[in-house]
Amino acid sequence: MLTLVGTFFVAAVLCAATGARLGARVFAFVAAPMVATATWLALESSGVLDGSPVSQTFDWVGGTGGFALALKFRLDGFGLLMAALVSGIGLLVAVYSFSYFAEPHEPHEPHEPHEPDGHLSPVREVGSYPKINLGVFSAALVAFAGSMLGLVLANDIVTLFVFWELTSITSFFLIGINDHDTAARQAALRALLVTGGGGLALLAGLVMLSQQAGTTEISGILAAEPRGTVVNVAIVLVLLGALTKSAQFPFHFWLPGAMKAPTPVSAYLHSATMVKAGIVLIARFAPAFASTPPWRPIVVVCGLASLIWGGGRALRQTDAKLALAHGTVSQLGLLVVLVGVGIPAATYAGIAMLLAHALFKAPLFLAVGVIDHQLHTREFSRLGGLAKKWPLLAAASGCAALSMAGLPPMLGFATKEKALAALADSDVSWRWLVLGVIVVGSAMTFAYTARWWMLIFGPRKHEHVHDVATGAKPSAAFVLPVALLGFASLAFGLLSTPVGNVVAKMAVGLDPKAAKKLSLWAGVNTALILTGVVIFGGLAVMKFIAVVQRRRDVGHRIGLSGEKAFDRSYHGVISGARTLTGAVQSGSLPTYVTVTAGVVLAALTAALVSGMRPDMSGVVLANSPAQFVVAVLAFGMVIGAAVVPRRFAAVMLLGGVGYAMAALFMMYGAPDLALTQLLVETLSIVVFLLALRDLPNSFAAPRRSRSKMLRLAVCGAVGVGVTMFALTAGTQRVGQSPTIQYEQLSEKAAGGRNVVNVILVDFRGTDTMGEITVLALAAIGVANLAAAVRRSRRHQMARPVDAFNPPNEFRRSSSSVILDQVTHAVFPVILLLSLFLTFRGHNAPGGGFAGGLVVGGGLAIRYLAGGNAALGRLAKVPSTHIIGFGLLISVATALIPLAVGNSFLESSIYNLDLPVLGELKVVSAAFFDLGVYVLVIGVCLAILTQLGDHRSAPELTTQDAS
Amino acid sequence: MIADVASTGLIVLGTLLTLVAALGLVRLPDFFARGHAATKGATLGLALTLSGAAIQMSDRGDVAKLALAVIVQFLTAPVASHLLGRAAHRTGIALSDHTVLDELVDEPDPTFVAKDLK
Amino acid sequence: MSLALSILTGLLFASGLYLMTHRSLTRIIIGFGLLGNGVNLLLLITGGPPGEAPILGRTGELADSVPQALILTSIVIGFALVSFMLALAWRSWTIDGSDDVEDDVEDRRVARAVRRAESDRPDGEDVESMDPSSPQQSTS
């Protein structure tokens, strides 16, 4: 069965691929899998009807850990009926489509500008349908057929849901196939969202049911008949899915809109098959769940409401197709009541009527399609008198119409009789109320059916109808599907007893007690009398139809209410989304930061609430008086940096804080940190000034200070929280730091006495590798932005470019002889010191970082002395090469051990005994540090040259976008 | 012992000189006067302290480095005050009321506008 | 644990975060500078008590070397971030003569669309606008 379903999707791919080339012939690909299915059904039918269903399971996601998805199919009698309808009508629709899309109407201007379309304009332009993309259309159509087949065969909630949603999706594409039409797009969207949303409710309901029943198999769930609150909720959800799919009141509104689709789609999806999915579901579940509290009220009320509303609306339509669409809502309402009420006889009648409905509704739609296709109109006012012109069409439509009206000797009559009888004979207390409504609904059905046929085929009422005269006669192949289906209503009606017996075997699949009989003549009984009432009532309605039509169109307003409610909620969602998003995603960075700080505060508060308390016994005011004093001084500078309204002052105070930090590091026993901090702070000040030199010294006045107190409060509270947290975490250690092992291993195994440096280049060298890469990235990021500045300068030489005046480019007098001379003296010393620090770092404070930063400081001095010119040839070396080289050294040093079977970054110690040098210890990690040194130099050079003197900075871009 | 005394004396003296520099920084009336304090006091003060420290060092390398640091301080301190002073003058920072003569003429620059420099 | 340094850490966090709630990118960067110092201090003081520099051969209780290594990494990363952000500020300045971080244009558009919709369409029953491709939805 999976293969069979699969062939539809293969056909869909073929259709999509060849649709443009083959034109209407592409429908052969649509027909092929239908034929295959029909053949398969024929082969399986005898066994299935004898009560031995065919099953197949395909495990999609295996169930080792409890979660499993399986595609499970089961062909029982009811499934056979539905599959037969899907494939049989599908085949006819495919044949029909070939004529519908191919015959005389080649578009005048193929695939050219698409004129704005007039929605359901009374007279459409010739060839407006052939403009649709036949590849997409046929692919969606055949994919739909496959999905529908999968749906009716599904025996697993996952399988059911998969195909359920697929039918919604394919229906979306089919309704919106004429996508230049705004109304079609809207209709498609409404249909998708209503049925898709219902599908999600269905999913939830099914999962709940399956968990209550302990199985995902539908037959298993039905057999388990779970009960309880969860089940009641689940049932509501399942019914929500079913009623939306079957366009039942109050979700009916999408169906008339769906008539935007080409007629074959309307006939196939929106009358014969897809809308029946809900009926199928209700029919399957009714025997097991009709007795749950929510079931009957929902099913009966919605069904009857749809019956009456649809009938009323159908009477008022002036468009032949819309009249049928409303009729579909009405008849589906009746079907819902019948299959859902949970009375075996009614179930039987419902299934028979389902067959009858498919047989009469599809040809009626197809007939409208023929007329529309030949005459380019569906307006009753422009039609009439077609019986003489196209008698075959009229006769076939007539048979179908009679069946729809429930008149003998059609199948529709037999089934309606059975339905009335089933309800009348049942023992439910409210049967007469239901019957009454059904009678009224049936009378309306009678009336609109008669009206429909008479207005099209009956004698003309309007003399100005000239369209009819111009229409060419439809080809035989075009009318054939209509005729076949129309006359089937008659034939099946005449053969209603044998047909009824087959239907009985099918109904057993749902409910073993539903095996009833069908006949044209069951004697004079309640049902027959009621039919008489229906006919009489119908005639009365026809008589007074003009009166009815003149009255205020209550039905229209009620009918629109669903659509309006939907559109309102759609708009509500959209505008609500905008309001919410406008509020949450304000686009303002200060707000974002404040909110983030607020969340941090909340987290800290939560920690305090759940008992985060410092152990104050381990807390002293300060570790030393000096530390206390430095802390106080730093305190002052922090406040200063935060409040001073001037850029340079703030930068300098930040620098002061940095130096204070260095002092604290020093006192804490962290000379490496102090050294690095000092260097970094110094370089930071230079970079700050380089970047900000042109900005006004004063900060712009804050735009709104309303929030200032709030921001201060939040941030201040975060500060308090952090202090609390620090005191808590710092006084309650549960484990030991690995520093002890590091101290033991540092010299023995790693060959260095400076533990911090050994950690950096060896124990935790990977951190360092990442961190130098971060540094390299920062440098190339700076260079990249500098290149962007240069690009924009070259393009727009307006302000603030003119105001821009780098320090070394103004008057010669800005150079300083003194600075030049001192720089010359100091620079070599700086370089020597850097080399010293780098190589000494393994044993004493220093290392590649510190060394590289010292060089950076030296470069900064030179740069400040005279801009890039003072860097001489150094400024011409692309700093990226230096960076790349340094990175290469470091990473290669880390990788080489892998080649000799050691670990990544594993360092080796070589004790060399050289003739002159004596014993020399070489640690391979030193090369790693050398790479760091080189890289840091490159980074400093890049930042200085790129951020500093951008006019003379070396161009690092390969080509400038121009 | 003598070394200890000498060292301590030098350090105390040096520290007091840096204190004088800092005092001058606070008490003197204009930027240029403060520049005198910062340059002279700090330089000699630091030189004395580092010399005092050098006496205490056993490692020759450390002594050498301290000496180097002193030399570097003599080289760089005047440079800093020179550049800051020139910048201050060019940007039109007010001289104190005690100033009687200003012979330094910055190059005429028609576009010169003193920005807010505070 | 040093209370003075704990409080200084809290102050660095508070003032750093506060500066980062400003529009001026310079202030934000200075705020980050303070915040970065705060984190480093946090790591230092919570990582263990002060001691001798962790260099072998020295007498006395050595300070924990691990937080020092972590802080060193953090200092360098902080420098990288500050440099990059300064370049951003500079670039921003060359674009519009300010280092202020402006609100996001698209976000403002959405917010404006809300206000306009409220004033324009008191009772939004416009069936056309259900279609996303129709101009009703555009928020320009």
Next chain:
Amino acid sequence: MNVAPIVCIAVSFFSASLCIARALRGPTVPDRAIALDALVVVLVNGLGIMVARDGDGLLVDAILVIGLLGFVATLAVARFTESRGSS
């Protein structure tokens, strides 16, 4: 003998706070810059005191590094102040 370093350090802190006061008060950029420069000198001075007290060479490198590079920040402020004043 032990008192002297402590007194010296205390004096250094007083000097440092004076420098910081000037840095906070300004009123001009060069004023702040020279204050910061002096602060660095006070810091190095403090390091010198500690070096002498402990006879420990660990901090000597730091002294040399600051001596060589401590004026870079001042230099930068001076250069950029000048360039701004003359635009």
Next chain:
Amino acid sequence: MNVPGWVAVACYFAWLAMWGDISVPNILSGIVAVAVVLWVSSALPTSAVRHRLHPVALARLFGHFVRLLVLSNWTLVKTSLHPTPTALRSAIVAAPLSQRSPLVSTIVANFISLTPGTLTLDVRLDEPDDPVLYLHVLGFTDVEAARADVAEVERWVLAAVTPRTRTDIADGPHRATVEGAIP
């Protein structure tokens, strides 16, 4: 390599000083390190003016320097602790120089900054103007005294560090590329 030999020697000693002991590895690595450093430094633009050093005069210069440095600090102590109007009387004076050597002028300028009551603000050696040193005087008495101080210092320095190329007023450093061209 465009670097004077004494610079290389100074660098080498600085290297040895940093390591603090004279071992074979340090001696050898010093050669490499100094070579690298000077190579990198030579990639930077340097002045073309060469000088001759006079050790005795250098020592005398150093003596003057120490004396005046101590003196200047004494003055500073007085001024800082007791800033009288006389002590605060200030002036910015332009003092003419007699040569254009950058090195000599720099030494003069630094000397001036560290001597009593004077602080170098700027040195201008560029042609066509006369070379001049601007200084800020604290405790100002008269212009000529200040100028005389500068001239005296310049004499001391020129005695110790003599430009080998002509660097007098008539001929600026930019043209002075031929060695030993002193008339």
Next chain:
Amino acid sequence: MRMLLPLPVAVPLIGMAVSLLAVRHRRAQRAISSVALVITLLASIAILVNVTRAGTAVTSLGGWPADISIVLVADRLASLMLLLGVAMTSLVLLFAFGQGGTDEASPFYHPAYLALAAGISLAFLSGDLFNLFVAFELLLMASYVLVTLEGNDEQIRSGTSYVVLNIIESVLLLSAIGLTFAATGTVSMAELASRLAELPEGLRVGLNLLLLLAFGMKAAVFPLFFWLPDSYPTAPSPVAAIFAGLLTKIGVYAMIRTETLLFPGGQQGLLLIVAGFTMIVGVLGAIAQADMKRIISFHIISQIGYMVMGLAIGGPAAIAATVFYMLHHIPTKTSLFLVEGIIERHTGTSNLDRVSGLLHRSGPFALLFLIPALSLAGIPPFSGFVGKFALVTAGFEAKQWAIVGVSLLASLLTLVSMTKIWVGAFWGKAEPAVTDGEPVGILRSNKLMSAATIAVVGSSVCIAIFAGPLYSFCESAARELMDPSAYVRAVFGR
């Protein structure tokens, strides 16, 4: 494994170094990037195969004992994420080659991109909390360079927000790690697994919340997602694609580690609320937008909510669902951004008001959008359906009705916004009109971009087709995650 595990980190870094040396030669840079990523990809495949066969792989870097050095740990989750990450990075690189403009705009695209790849690999593999921080910084810094690659007005403005907010995140993460070290004396995740449990309640909650906060910000959960929708849309498409597919998932990955290894079951109630809000606010944000890039950017947030939902529900079933959801989301989201990139290149805009009728330009291209779009909306039979269904089932099993309801509602809203793109951009009159001559097929106009996109969409489809074996892999991964002691055993060999 000692050989293999470091390669996904080291090889891109070597590539970055060489790429920096070749900064003036774009073709060389392309070759370098390709070679580096192919080697990385092969290594990742080898790692996954090894891990599947022989269980969690561990190597301690530097050859030191595991308790004092940084370890790289590849369990099932890590190796799966690693492979996905590297595969996406490689395919998106291919796309970037085709698109051209990105690496022409700046010679730093390639180095930064390779650094990003290294950072992603390290983030997945690292078994050390501080090293994880370094990995985050690495990939973040690379992302800073990449979001401001062209340095134009838009990128600077949005890039600034991105950088500032992510820097705050970094500070938070570092603080959390520092405090964790303070409380436990270690940053090794395996060591932490046991030590954290010994901490007093308040401290543990605080650390847990701080870590979740930092990772949650990275993952863009409510209410910390602001940075994402403002920054991704302005980035170049190939950059946005890789960010969208991967970066937030690294945050989720870290959250999973936090909640399974460090603080098992720590903050489920909180996460449940966060998940619900993230789903709904994210998808409503998408609905509010008129620009395709922004719509799909907001979708990321919403879908992060699903992943957090599984994490919040907890238990092997829900965690497996989350892992599968991540597995599905990475290629699917990436492909949507790539599709958007093609649209933008073809039409010059991503604004729905200006683009329409793409279906009529190229049906196959429309399919390339449709598959990931429907997949993200959870429409069967695509991969997203499997993920969502697994989450919903797990939610029902745990009786978390509310979150399941919210997730289904979010699903419907996702469908709403996806149809908005479809209706807006794919239906209707083909606009803007093609200016230069013949309307060329969208896919044929740039074969490299198309091939990359098709490959990514294909991988998304394959996830649906092979959902069976993949899901059972995810279940094994979840079982591993539910047993922290196995992780500790693997690392310490005890």
